Every structure is written in structure tokens, then in C-alpha cells.
Amino acid sequence: MLQTNGPRFPVETGRRDGKVSSCADAENDLAPPNANIVDLKTYFSFKSLSWKDLVVLSGSHTIGRAECAAFAADRLYNNSGKGVQDPTLDKNNKGIFVSDQALLDDRWTHDYVARMAAAESPHEFFDDYAAAMINMGRMEVLTGDNGEIRKICSAWVD
Numbered sequence: 665m666l667q668t669n670g671p672r673f674p675v676e677t678g679r680r681d682g683k684v685s686s687c688a689d690a691e692n693d694l695a696p697p698n699a700n701i702v703d704l705k706t707y708f709s710f711k712s713l714s715w716k717d718l719v720v721l722s723g724s725h726t727i728g729r730a731e732c733a734a735f736a737a738d739r740l741y742n743n744s745g746k747g748v749q750d751p752t753l754d755k756n757n758k759g760i761f762v763s764d765q766a767l768l769d770d771r772w773t774h775d776y777v778a779r780m781a782a783a784e785s786p787h788e789f790f791d792d793y794a795a796a797m798i799n800m801g802r803m804e805v806l807t808g809d810n811g812e813i814r815k816i817c818s819a820w821v822d
Contacts, residue, residue: 676802698761
């Protein structure tokens, strides 16, 4: 977040994490990029995250890159199996994932997105983002002898 002049927030330490990281686990645990708003809210609620957490964490998609495979088939070339571009695809390439676009299909998430887009200052979004990151860090914490407390958090676990 520092490189993007994004929010700064305290990271809680002492969390027990698993001893193995796997791509398959991540794919099973994350909402897919083509999820609709009902599925997104369901995924997040199963993780004890709110609709606001969903929106602000989805805001992370504005940083970085997406591989064509994550969006091209359903948004660029074959929307709804009709062989045409998705008409809701923003001409400025914002909301490139179906899941990002889906945030505009719900009253609560739509209103929040609109308010943040029109805000004169990023402070409310930054505060909400920091809260969502802390909430996410509190998900599914391992206890007892399960997992480990990592001494070097940046170390790759395999």
C-alpha cells in the first residue's frame, strides 16, 4: 500500500497460519472473477466479512494486472454465449472482472461505490479499507497446535 500512497494500518501479529500454501486452496476459498453479486455476498458472508468489506477489498483490483484468461472469455468475446462484448464493460477498462461490475447490481454496494467515486477525499475509503484488511486478517485463525506463528511473514510457504 505504501507504493500506491494507499492507507496505512496496523497489522495484528501473532496469528497462527497454515504450514502449507496451495493454489487449489486459494481457488476454492476465493470468489471467482465471474461471480455475480449474490455469490460474492455469500462468499464474503461465509468468511464473516460484510458487503462493505467486499467492496473495499474489490478496490484492490484497481492495482496491478489481470491475465486475459480471467476475463476475456465472458466479457470481451462471448458474453452470455452470444459471441459479443459485454455491454456493461466500461470503456475505460474499469471493472474488468464480472465480479467488479457486479458491485453495481446491488443497492448497497452500488451506492457505496458511487459515493467513493464522487468523494473529494480518499479518507473514508482508506479507513474502510484498513478495517476490511484487519477483518480479513481475523478470518479462520488457527488455534492450539494447528499451524504456526511465522517469524518471517514474507517467507514463501510451500
